[in-house]
Amino acid sequence: MDCIIDPDIVLSLSPVLPICKQRILSGNFSFLPSNLTEPEKILHLSSIIPFDCPLMVCTLGGLLKFLDRRRIGIELEDSSVGVPVLSIKKYVITQSLPIFLFFFSVLHIFKSEAHPSVYKMCSGGKEGLSLFGLLNRCQCRWGENTMRLWLMRPTRNQEELTARLDVIEFFMAPHNQETTSNIQSCLKYIKNIPLILKRMTLSNTKVSDWQLLYKSVYSAVCIGEICRSLPQTVTLFSRISSAFSGDLHYIASIISKVVDFEESLREKRFCIKPQIDPTVDDKKRRLQGLSDFLTEVARKELETLDVQIPSCCIVYIPLIGFLLSIKRLPSMQDKKDFEIDGLDFMFLSGDRLHYRSARTRELDAVLGDLHCDIRDHETMIMHQLQTLILERSAVLQDVIDYIGQLDALLAMVVSAREYGYVRPCYTSNSIINIKEGRHPLMVFCSGTFVPNPTMIGEKERRIKILTGPNSCGKSVYLKQVGLIVFMAMIGSYVPASYAEIGPVDGIFTRLQTRESVSLGLSTFMIDLNQVARAVNNATRSSLILIDEFGKGTNTVDGLSLLAATLRHWIKQDSSCPYILLSTNFHSLIQLKILPESPIVHYQTFEWCLDGEELIFFYQLKDGVSEVSQAARVASMAGMPEEIIKRGVEVKY
Numbered sequence: 001m002d003c004i005i006d007p008d009i010v011l012s013l014s015p016v017l018p019i020c021k022q023r024i025l026s027g028n029f030s031f032l033p034s035n036l037t038e039p040e041k042i043l044h045l046s047s048i049i050p051f052d053c054p055l056m057v058c059t060l061g062g063l064l065k066f067l068d069r070r071r072i073g074i075e076l077e078d079s080s081v082g083v084p085v086l087s088i089k090k091y092v093i094t095q096s097l098p099i100f101l102f103f104f105s106v107l108h109i110f111k112s113e114a115h116p117s118v119y120k121m122c123s124g125g126k127e128g129l130s131l132f133g134l135l136n137r138c139q140c141r142w143g144e145n146t147m148r149l150w151l152m153r154p155t156r157n158q159e160e161l162t163a164r165l166d167v168i169e170f171f172m173a174p175h176n177q178e179t180t181s182n183i184q185s186c187l188k189y190i191k192n193i194p195l196i197l198k199r200m201t202l203s204n205t206k207v208s209d210w211q212l213l214y215k216s217v218y219s220a221v222c223i224g225e226i227c228r229s230l231p232q233t234v235t236l237f238s239r240i241s242s243a244f245s246g247d248l249h250y251i252a253s254i255i256s257k258v259v260d261f262e263e264s265l266r267e268k269r270f271c272i273k274p275q276i277d278p279t280v281d282d283k284k285r286r287l288q289g290l291s292d293f294l295t296e297v298a299r300k301e302l303e304t305l306d307v308q309i310p311s312c313c314i315v316y317i318p319l320i321g322f323l324l325s326i327k328r329l330p331s332m333q334d335k336k337d338f339e340i341d342g343l344d345f346m347f348l349s350g351d352r353l354h355y356r357s358a359r360t361r362e363l364d365a366v367l368g369d370l371h372c373d374i375r376d377h378e379t380m381i382m383h384q385l386q387t388l389i390l391e392r393s394a395v396l397q398d399v400i401d402y403i404g405q406l407d408a409l410l411a412m413v414v415s416a417r418e419y420g421y422v423r424p425c426y427t428s429n430s431i432i433n434i435k436e437g438r439h440p441l442m443v444f445c446s447g448t449f450v451p452n453p454t455m456i457g458e459k460e461r462r463i464k465i466l467t468g469p470n471s472c473g474k475s476v477y478l479k480q481v482g483l484i485v486f487m488a489m490i491g492s493y494v495p496a497s498y499a500e501i502g503p504v505d506g507i508f509t510r511l512q513t514r515e516s517v518s519l520g521l522s523t524f525m526i527d528l529n530q531v532a533r534a535v536n537n538a539t540r541s542s543l544i545l546i547d548e549f550g551k552g553t554n555t556v557d558g559l560s561l562l563a564a565t566l567r568h569w570i571k572q573d574s575s576c577p578y579i580l581l582s583t584n585f586h587s588l589i590q591l592k593i594l595p596e597s598p599i600v601h602y603q604t605f606e607w608c609l610d611g612e613e614l615i616f617f618y619q620l621k622d623g624v625s626e627v628s629q630a631a632r633v634a635s636m637a638g639m640p641e642e643i644i645k646r647g648v649e650v651k652y
């Protein structure tokens, strides 16, 4: 399988491993012959599931638990019935880039923060300053889900990446801006279709569900129409054009033909339009003409009543039927006063007395329970409509998939346009060539961000060693390169004036993290783990970003570890990964610990001293810096002068 298993993850899985294994062994696998004994069952399952792979076992165990909780497919069954698993199929994600969890936090790909509003504190977080937050201009939840998935799973599949970039390029053209906003306004109406479909299968659909489903389907039809008018050479447009047709049109037209939204909202239940069902039409017509007819009946009833009774009316109460309603007279005090000859007293409601008479009985017999009949009939039609929609619901899954992709790409268009990103070019040459690269997030934090180039490649040197005073911009630069390459691997435009990206099969980092508490490992141990992963797994096409490796231990040990690691890669010569490394170990260069090599390139950043003041230009240049300017940086950070002075005295 094309994946690298993170040792930290395996370690953290060990407590749940036996539970997951047990869950798998006791699963309801209907594909297994029923006459198998327990040992035979284990043997059979182990031929399908690699029990020696902790990640696989825990993932499958988690999936089975999820299915059991949601009771998918057996919602209405007894709770003792387990979800039947019909088959197990292996699915290998071949093209995705191995990325470790650290990467997402150190490069600020995702950053959830507690919500600042006090009343929302308990209800989860919000996205902070992160790449996801920056790119997520999605209009619907499906776009947001797709964007999240793409960020979690960058890919090497160039065909897929080019297809995404083609869509972005199309919408980036100024003359396509109107099309962009038209599609975006339709995307807003695509709602939670799977939830509505689930309610349909449970026959628990509300009027609002019908409205939302219709709006979603109608908007999808409009998007389909728009995509049909766009160049079909763009893969996504042609896929949408062919998918958003037949069944989708059918669902949209059948809902609009059958459902009477106005009446449904008024009646708070599913109502159908006229001319859908003659029986319902007939009953509704009778119900409409009923009020005049009932007034006439009431007039006749009044003629037969005591003269003291000034008025009466005929009312209809669902499930009870027609009743004669009379205003209670002051003389009618006790129940016996309510009795009237020829009428059966039914009940008192407010100040009105209700009776059943010969005429109301006749009305019941002739007109029947009109309301209930209509309701029953309409409910039956709703079930038929639901069945028709569910039979064709596969197209709605396609809608969600393609809408998610389109929305995520349009969101990328918005940020690319707003922040001046460019389309990256993918090349088969082993090269990373970025001109005027910018850190996509840091640009918002520093007044004027200084763009810098990156050139790592076949003829260019593959190991960049960055030195420079503290705070000169080394870490920001490393992250900037990592983020630009990462953005290219999700099919986004990138913050640069030009970017040529060769094959990249993984991004390894040794960057500052705040995870030592949660992992139970020391900071130095985390550093070592991260570098070990890079040493053990990186290939010629991997990008490695190392920021100040070795500083977490005694200087000599740290320096020697760093030098040994670099020597390991220098020996690989042109097969060496793309490496960007920043260090404050100036003795690495002063003591000439590293061998002379054409693949090593020393770079630093421009800065100068204005009197005692340290000024950073953040501009990358060739060369080495042999001073840290730590004392001046400490002064800028507000350290007391006497401490800084004493530090300088000790140094010399």
Ligand SMILES: Nc1ncnc2c1ncn2[C@@H]1O[C@H](COP(=O)(O)OP(=O)(O)OP(=O)(O)O)[C@@H](O)[C@H]1O
Pocket: 445, 446, 448, 449, 450, 451, 468, 469, 470, 471, 472, 473, 474, 475, 476, 477, 584, 618
């Ligand atoms: N290209 C740039 N343009 C503008 N400002 C920048 C740039 N790069 C870095 N900075 C600013 O400089 C600050 C320090 O940068 P950074 O953390 O990269 O320094 P450093 O060299 O890694 O420092 P240290 O060696 O102490 O870790 C950043 O927080 C940012 O405000």
